[in-house]
Amino acid sequence: MICQIIRIKMEMIVEDIVIVGAGIAGLATSLGLHRLGVASLVLESSEKLRVDGFGLTTWTNAWKALDALAVGHILRPQHLRLTKNVTTSLIMVQETSTTSLRGTAKHCGDIEVRCVLRQLMVEALANELPNGTVRFSSKLIAIEDSGFSKILHLQDGTTIKTKVLIGCDGIKSVVAKWLGFRGTSFTGRYCVRGCFNNNDGHRLQPSFMHFFGKGFRSGFLPCDNKTVYWFLTWTPNNEELEMAKSPNKMKQFVLSKLEKAPSDIRSIIEKTEPEDIFTAPLKYRPQWELIRGNISKGNVCVAGDAFHPMAPDLGQGGCCSLEDAVVLARCVAQVFNRKNNDYDNNIGEEKEKDLYKRVEAALEKYANERKWRSIDISVTSLVVGFIQQGDLDFVSHLRDKYLASFLAHLMVNKSDFDCGRLNIVTPYS
Numbered sequence: 414m415i416c417q418i419i420r421i422k423m424e425m426i427v428e429d430i431v432i433v434g435a436g437i438a439g440l441a442t443s444l445g446l447h448r449l450g451v452a453s454l455v456l457e458s459s460e461k462l463r464v465d466g467f468g469l470t471t472w473t474n475a476w477k478a479l480d481a482l483a484v485g486h487i488l489r490p491q492h493l494r495l496t497k498n499v500t501t502s503l504i505m506v507q508e509t510s511t512t513s514l515r516g517t518a519k520h521c522g523d524i525e526v527r528c529v530l531r532q533l534m535v536e537a538l539a540n541e542l543p544n545g546t547v548r549f550s551s552k553l554i555a556i557e558d559s560g561f562s563k564i565l566h567l568q569d570g571t572t573i574k575t576k577v578l579i580g581c582d583g584i585k586s587v588v589a590k591w592l593g594f595r596g597t598s599f600t601g602r603y604c605v606r607g608c609f610n611n612n613d614g615h616r617l618q619p620s621f622m623h624f625f626g627k628g629f630r631s632g633f634l635p636c637d638n639k640t641v642y643w644f645l646t647w648t649p650n651n652e653e654l655e656m657a658k659s660p661n662k663m664k665q666f667v668l669s670k671l672e673k674a675p676s677d678i679r680s681i682i683e684k685t686e687p688e689d690i691f692t693a694p695l696k697y698r699p700q701w702e703l704i705r706g707n708i709s710k711g712n713v714c715v716a717g718d719a720f721h722p723m724a725p726d727l728g729q730g731g732c733c734s735l736e737d738a739v740v741l742a743r744c745v746a747q748v749f750n751r752k753n754n755d756y757d758n759n760i761g762e763e764k765e766k767d768l769y770k771r772v773e774a775a776l777e778k779y780a781n782e783r784k785w786r787s788i789d790i791s792v793t794s795l796v797v798g799f800i801q802q803g804d805l806d807f808v809s810h811l812r813d814k815y816l817a818s819f820l821a822h823l824m825v826n827k828s829d830f831d832c833g834r835l836n837i838v839t840p841y842s
Contacts, residue, residue, distance in 0.1 A: 428454045429749060431565060431575040433588055435462060435547050437469075437531075438717025438734040439581030440538035443546055444482050445742025448835050451749045452543075454575075456567070458552035458582075462539055464532035467608035467689070468634060468642025470621070470728030471529045472828030473521050478735035481834045487537045492527040493619045493635050498821045502813040503626040503673045509813055512821035514621065518829040526621065526828075528634035528642050534731075553582070556591045556713075561769035563713065577745060577772055578713045581734075584696055586719035592707045594715075597696040597722050600795070602802065603649050604725065605663045605692040607685045609641045615681065617641060622678070623801075625817070627809055629670050630801045633678060641681050645670060646695065646726075646802055660687035697723045697795060703788050709776035712769055716741055721787040726798035727824055729790045736832040737783055743835060744779040748772050786830070793827060 430446065432439045435457035443453045457463070471479075471492075479485035498512040514526045539547065550569065556578065557564040565573040580588020584597045609615065615635060622633040629647040636642055645667050649657065656662040667682050698721055708714060717734035748771045797820060803809030812820070 425564075426571065426573040428573055428575045430454070430577040430579065430745065431456060431573060432579045432581055433553050433565075433586075434581035434583060434717070434719070435459075435539070435549075436581060436583060436717065436734075437534060437538070437731055438719070438738055439579075440535065440542070440547075441478070441482060441735050441738030442579060442581060442716060442741050444484070444538050444541050445738050445835055446746055446749075447542060447546070448483060449742060449746035449750055451742075451746045453546065454573075455542075455547045456551040456553060456565075456573075457547055457549050458568075460550050462535055462547075464535050466531040467606055467691075468528045468636050468640075469531055469534060469731040470634060471527050471534075472728060472732050472824075473518060473523075473525050474729075474828045474830040474832065475732035475735050476525045476527075477521060477831045478732075478739045481739045481832070482538070482541075482735075484537045484541060488529055488533060489527070491533055491637060492529050493637055495526045495528065495619050495621050495634065498621045498623065498824070500623040500625065500817040500821060501674075502817070503624055503671070504809060505813055506673055509625075510818040510821055512818060512825065514825065518825070520829050521831050524825060524828075528621075528636045530636050530640065530642075531731075553587050556587070561712070561765045576712060576768065577776075579741065579745075580713070580715040580719045581717045583718045584722045586715060588713065589715050589719045592710055592713060592715060594698070594702060594706050598699050600695040600697055600724055600798065601648055602646050602695045602724075602798065603654075603657060603692060604644055604646045604695050605657070605667060605690065606642070606644045607664075607667075607682065607691075608689045609643065609681045609685045610639055610689075611684065612639060614638050615641050617677065617681075623821075624671060624674055624678070625801065625803060625809070625812060626670060627806075628802060628804045630803070631667070631671060631674075633681065643681060643685075644725075646798070648802070648804055657692040660690035660692075663690055663692050695724050695798075697791060700788050700792050703784065703791065708780035708784060709773075712772045712776065714741070714776040714779060720783070721791055723791040724794040724798045726801055727790060727794045727827055729794065729827065732828065733787060733790055736786070736830070739832045739835060740782050741779045743833065744775040744782075745772070746835075748775050790827060793823070797823065
């Protein structure tokens with residue numbers, strides 16, 4: 414009996430497609446495959462869904478992806494549609510621009526912007542997946558080549574053999590490291606984020622409110638009638654780095670920066686609970702790594718933050734992750750969809766080689782389609798962040814006097830992108 418238990422524990426799990434990371438990119442990719450009739454296994458290192466984090470500015474391009482995944486209709490009723498972007502200079506103490514977030518975009522039709530609570534987005538994606546798709550407490554620690562497959566070694570001793578490996582495991586991605594990517598780079602800036610919730614309501618207009626000051630920028634976005642997501646980015650000195658460890662000190666720091674902001678804005682910060690305040694450095698992947706690096710290699714690829722961690726200044730990090738998911742699911746499903754392929758698990762070496770080649774071509778197609786879009790958004794985010802934060806006097810002067818409206822329109826224009834639809838078929842079991 415003991416020998417039998419040992420033998421069972423040593424057996425290898427075999428899967429067609431393994432996705433590492435049950436964040437937005439991983440869940441959305443798995444759901445895209447599921448909609449196209451292709452099963453996958455998602456490995457998540459945590460014991461349960463990671464719903465930490467606050468709000469995600471969800472632009473037109475993200476709603477196109479969410480609709481392709483058939484979850485847009487779930488999230489829309491839960492979140493306010495923002496109608497305008499209002500920019501205020503706290504140096505000049507006056508409103509500098511108002512940009513409509515309604516109307517028709519050049520490529521994608523109606524402009525649509527909402528601040529979506531991260532927990533609700535993660536749950537909406539996960540709830541549409543078949544039971545057992547996500548395997549929790551499954552931390553990937555090593556990847557091994559095995560013919561035309563990959564062997565994944567998990568921290569708990571489990572080994573999994575897979576024909577396709579997709580890394581959606583964030584900025585510290587094990588899969589990205591295996592592909593040859595270096596660690597992320599530090600922008601030099603930090604961001605403090607907060608989430609205010611009041612059952613009596615916040616009474617703010619459905620607007621994206623930007624506040625620019627000397628060396629910082631701040632934003633306030635109502636998610637629904639009770640919840641407001643807010644943030645402030647700045648370049649800290651050594652003393653402020655120490656303060657960043659304390660939510661209470663960071664609350665006072667933000668209030669000091671926004672001393673000239675309207676009272677209703679300051680009130681939101683004052684009433685935000687310490688446990689709902691989080692501070693972290695802003696990191697990104699340099700564009701030369703995206704140009705030279707392997708987004709895919711053989712039967713392995715990356716998506717989401719494992720692929721293109723970026724500064725948040727365009728609000729496009731989560732949006733681009735959703736774009737990745739739709740494109741990647743569409744490419745991979747062309748290989749594994751049973752409606753279109755004579756595919757069988759029990760294949761000989763020649764067919765296994767042929768399958769590997771088709772997977773490789775599919776992942777290369779995905780990488781080529783996503784590479785320059787990701788570079789464009791990542792580089793633009795860095796430049797926009799430098800201008801918006803305005804550390805230098807002449808930069809903040811140009812921003813407040815001449816560029817506020819341009820920057821707001823740039824955010825709208827970069828979201829005017831459609832990643833395409835999924836050709837949904839009946840899923841198989």
